Amino acid sequence: MSPIPSEKYVPQSAFMKWMEARLPIWGFLYPTAIAYPTPRNLNYFWTFGGILSFCLVVQIITGIVLAMHYTANVDMAFNSVEHIMRNVNYGWLIRYVHSNGASMFFLAVYIHMFRGLYYGSYKAPREVLWILGVIIFLLMMATAFMGYVLPWGQMSFWGATVIINLVGALPLVGDWITTWLLGGFAVGNPTLNRFFSLHYLLPFMIAGVVILHIWALHVPGNNNPTGVSVKTKQDTLPFHPYITMKDAFALVLFMILFAAFVFYAPNILGHTDNYIKANPLVTPAHIVPEWYLLPFYAILRAVPSKLGGVLLMFGSIGVLFILPWLDTSKVRSGAYRPLFKQFFWIFVVVCLGLGYLGAQPAEGGYVIAARILTTMYFLFFLAVLPLLGLFEKTKPLPNSITESVLGKNGGGGMAGAAASGATAAPESKA
Amino acid sequence: MIKTLRLRALATVLGVALGLGAVGVVHAAGEAEPPIAVDWSFSGPFGRFDRAQLQRGFQVYKESCAACHGMELVAFRNLADPGGPGFTEEQVKVIAADYTIEDGPDDLGDMFERPGEPKDRFPSPFPNENAAAAANGGAVPPDFSVIAKARAGGTDYIYSLMVGYEDEPPAGVDVGDKYYNHYFPGHAIAMAPPLFDEGVEYTDGTPMTVDNYAKDVSAFLMWAAEPKMEERKRIGFQVIIYLILLSALLYFTKRKIWSAIDH
Numbered sequence: 001m002s003p004i005p006s007e008k009y010v011p012q013s014a015f016m017k018w019m020e021a022r023l024p025i026w027g028f029l030y031p032t033a034i035a036y037p038t039p040r041n042l043n044y045f046w047t048f049g050g051i052l053s054f055c056l057v058v059q060i061i062t063g064i065v066l067a068m069h070y071t072a073n074v075d076m077a078f079n080s081v082e083h084i085m086r087n088v089n090y091g092w093l094i095r096y097v098h099s100n101g102a103s104m105f106f107l108a109v110y111i112h113m114f115r116g117l118y119y120g121s122y123k124a125p126r127e128v129l130w131i132l133g134v135i136i137f138l139l140m141m142a143t144a145f146m147g148y149v150l151p152w153g154q155m156s157f158w159g160a161t162v163i164i165n166l167v168g169a170l171p172l173v174g175d176w177i178t179t180w181l182l183g184g185f186a187v188g189n190p191t192l193n194r195f196f197s198l199h200y201l202l203p204f205m206i207a208g209v210v211i212l213h214i215w216a217l218h219v220p221g222n223n224n225p226t227g228v229s230v231k232t233k234q235d236t237l238p239f240h241p242y243i244t245m246k247d248a249f250a251l252v253l254f255m256i257l258f259a260a261f262v263f264y265a266p267n268i269l270g271h272t273d274n275y276i277k278a279n280p281l282v283t284p285a286h287i288v289p290e291w292y293l294l295p296f297y298a299i300l301r302a303v304p305s306k307l308g309g310v311l312l313m314f315g316s317i318g319v320l321f322i323l324p325w326l327d328t329s330k331v332r333s334g335a336y337r338p339l340f341k342q343f344f345w346i347f348v349v350v351c352l353g354l355g356y357l358g359a360q361p362a363e364g365g366y367v368i369a370a371r372i373l374t375t376m377y378f379l380f381f382l383a384v385l386p387l388l389g390l391f392e393k394t395k396p397l398p399n400s401i402t403e404s405v406l407g408k409n410g411g412g413g414m415a416g417a418a419a420s421g422a423t424a425a426p427e428s429k430a
Numbered sequence: 431m432i433k434t435l436r437l438r439a440l441a442t443v444l445g446v447a448l449g450l451g452a453v454g455v456v457h458a459a460g461e462a463e464p465p466i467a468v469d470w471s472f473s474g475p476f477g478r479f480d481r482a483q484l485q486r487g488f489q490v491y492k493e494s495c496a497a498c499h500g501m502e503l504v505a506f507r508n509l510a511d512p513g514g515p516g517f518t519e520e521q522v523k524v525i526a527a528d529y530t531i532e533d534g535p536d537d538l539g540d541m542f543e544r545p546g547e548p549k550d551r552f553p554s555p556f557p558n559e560n561a562a563a564a565a566n567g568g569a570v571p572p573d574f575s576v577i578a579k580a581r582a583g584g585t586d587y588i589y590s591l592m593v594g595y596e597d598e599p600p601a602g603v604d605v606g607d608k609y610y611n612h613y614f615p616g617h618a619i620a621m622a623p624p625l626f627d628e629g630v631e632y633t634d635g636t637p638m639t640v641d642n643y644a645k646d647v648s649a650f651l652m653w654a655a656e657p658k659m660e661e662r663k664r665i666g667f668q669v670i671i672y673l674i675l676l677s678a679l680l681y682f683t684k685r686k687i688w689s690a691i692d693h
Contacts, residue, residue, distance in 0.1 A: 040691060082576065086657060092658040092662060093662070237691065242691070245680065245684040245687050245688075246684050248680050248684075249680040255673050256670060256673045259666060259669050259670050259673060260670065262666070263665065263669065264663065266662070272580055272581055275576045275579040275580035275655075276572075285615070402692075405692045405693055406692055
């Protein structure tokens with residue numbers, strides 16, 4: 001399981017020798033970001049880590065600029081956002097990048113998470129890496145939720161009211177925590193002020209956990225589409241230029257999608273009611289969160305009891321923390337697990353279905369469907385994954401990454417001959 | 431519309447997958463009809479506002495709507511901004527001077543009134559929400575600054591609402607002292623039909639019909655809500671062309687680098 005160690009940096013110039021003796025920053029960065037060995041068979045689903053780093057940086061930079069013009073006060077917040085849209089130079093651009101950036105961030109993180117799920121990237125030795133990722137996801141949801149409150153539109157206000165009131169369902173401490181979160185007895189100016197403060201703080205906490213996430217990635221190295229561990233240097237390529245160029249290409253494709261939303265449909269992912277100033281006396285017909293929180297909202301409303309709904313909603317993310325120990329299969333990659341593959345795609349449809357139901361009124365057939373899908377969501381983690389590992393007949397694994405790559409290309413050619421040394425090491429699969 | 435269709439398709443797929451059959455979309459009683467789709471000059475990636483239409487729309491707003499609906503976020507100077515109705519700065523000064531603005535306090539501490547200037551925002555017709563409600567039978571006329579973005583259906587909805595009045599509600603429907611409108615949620619709207627044929631005197635020969643007034647004022651409100659739209663679409667085009675070229679360069683660079691590697 002131990003990865004191929006990165007090539008060490010040997011300073012050549014007199015200046016770099018002088019520098020390395022005092023602050024060996026290049027000695028740290030070179031093996032981490034340049035020579036870092038990555039499996040040669042990574043597909044484009046592995047480019048989303050880089051895309052997500054880009055998203056975080058974009059959100060922080062645009063957010064800092066927005067904060068220079070925004071006013072966190074219930075009487076001024078809405079108009080200060082419109083002031084940004086109308087009077088600040090390129091304010092419309094900065095704000096639309098920030099608001100659509102949140103959606104792009106979640107789109108990328110969901111692809112990243114489903115990729116991890118499909119290829120078993122959470123399995124030993126990457127459990128801590130996965131758990132750190134789930135923590136980032138939780139922080140992202142908290143940040144996005146609080147950010148949505150800041151424009152102080154109708155959905156801002158009523159979304160905050162609904163979600164914070166949920167906490168009140170907790171026994172004993174519920175009311176106390178609710179008051180503490182609100183800074184009063186209802187959503188008001190103190191709520192807006194603390195949400196603004198925390199919305200500014202949390203992204204930097206995310207950045208901190210991202211550093212841990214990358215650290216935890218670099219210890220075992222990347223998983224790969226075969227799930228077979230890296231065994232020899234032959235299996236890997238240096239991060240630069242191979243992965244950097246591939247990531248850059250994928251990032252620019254992602255930016256095209258991003259730009260299409262920002263410039264041509266900047267409001268399509270938002271709710272029209274959020275262009276109405278918050279009014280505590282008028283409740284919107286349907287209170288819905290942003291699209292990326294809808295599946296969890298559907299789970300929340302699927303349960304007749306408020307406390308039960310809250311527990312199940314948090315449970316739906318909590319179950320991700322123990323995922324590495326729920327999946328009993330010895331084989332990492334879904335590509336070699338025929339049954340898992342089917343259940344995986346059913347699970348994807350279940351999640352999309354919950355997202356759809358989260359946007360519908362909680363009545364009639366929608367509630368029944370939400371209950372069925374919620375049950376399926378939890379069954380996937382609590383029954384399917386533990387049992388599949390015991391009963392599933394998996395396909396034979398390649399002996400190594402190199403073998404799988406050459407096999408796909410017919411196994412011939414000069415590269416095949418050069419790599420033949422690597423394929424004869426079948427001592428440990430998985 | 432496309433979004434709804436896609437969601438419905440997804441619901442159907444899900445329903446079949448679950449053996450539930452289609453989870454039909456429930457329409458609550460009294461739900462408004464979907465708005466009429468209008469072919470706007472400003473829709474689509476290359477859409478731009480029609481200057482003459484925005485100027486006519488401003489006239490309709492000023493003469494028919496402004497008595498009840500404010501536009502507090504828009505300044506007179508915006509009327510001369512690029513990508514807007516295209517009034518000249520001289521015209522804007524004249525337009526602004528038509529309005530009375532409360533200013534002050536002066537050196538003696540008194541508030542005073544003066545003619546509007548381009549820097550001023552459109553004054554709201556009522557001093558506060560309570561006054562607005564009291565003067566309008568309890569219903570507050572919404573501010574128009576961002577209304578085109580604050581209603582599902584946007585300008586299609588505003589247009590439909592303007593042309594969707596019915597003199598008599600259909601049999602069996604009681605709207606009390608309100609008015610029946612096909613497109614208003616719940617159908618009973620407090621606002622009396624605001625537009626009438628020949629009600630606003632156009633000077634450019636455009637037929638003076640409710641249909642034209644409704645289209646023109648909807649377009650004007652879209653501009654008021656999204657005054658940077660033309661700039662946005664123009665920059666967006668440049669950005670996307672740039673990104674496509676960059677992605678092509680990166681693709682060939684990446685392919686060259688990886689060409690010697692089996693992967």
